[in-house]
Amino acid sequence: MIRLGVAVLPxxxxxxxxxxxxxxxxxxxxxxxxxxxxxxxxxxxxxxxEVASHLHMTTTPVYERIRRLEDEGYIxxxxxxxxxxxxxxxxxxxxxxxxNEKSRQAREEFERCIHGFLEVxxxxxxxxxxxxxxxxxxxxxxxxxxxxxxxxxxxxxxTAIESSFVMAEIKQTSRLPILLEE
Numbered sequence: 001m002i003r004l005g006v007a008v009l010p011x012x013x014x015x016x017x018x019x020x021x022x023x024x025x026x027x028x029x030x031x032x033x034x035x036x037x038x039x040x041x042x043x044x045x046x047x048x049x050e051v052a053s054h055l056h057m058t059t060t061p062v063y064e065r066i067r068r069l070e071d072e073g074y075i076x077x078x079x080x081x082x083x084x085x086x087x088x089x090x091x092x093x094x095x096x097x098x099x100n101e102k103s104r105q106a107r108e109e110f111e112r113c114i115h116g117f118l119e120v121x122x123x124x125x126x127x128x129x130x131x132x133x134x135x136x137x138x139x140x141x142x143x144x145x146x147x148x149x150x151x152x153x154x155x156x157x158x159t160a161i162e163s164s165f166v167m168a169e170i171k172q173t174s175r176l177p178i179l180l181e182e
Contacts, residue, residue: 016179029074031181032057036065037074038178044078081174089137091165093144095152096130098160106157113155119147130162141165 029037032055039051046054052062069075084092099110107125114123114134122135138144148161
């Protein structure tokens, strides 16, 4: 059987898992590395000792593997995931933008400006009818209106803004689907 965290996938997933194992091996990752990554993305507060215990290993080789995974960029950083509602960020919006200038310079300027907006959690450059999609979090609809009018619409070159508002969050995760062989 194949495990994805705690879920067991049907036997038909075995070929896919073998393919991924081949890809990860080509990148220099083995099953131990993948298990370490999976444990840390579930809870980055795991100590080296706890990770080693889960893997039935000693701490030194686990520490060395984690350090290598960090150095090679597989682990970007460790963060705390905060509860937006408890912090009064009650409105999440997805905003699709079209810009009239498609040059590299215009894109870079737009992207530089977006980095300065704390309300923007994510920004993706898209293929399709819109050029960018933003994930924005604010306190309420008035705060969103203020953000669009006083910040976003002031950026040069934006020709269209289309907003969608989250009614209910069904699934939110930062966890990548690392498949593990049993």
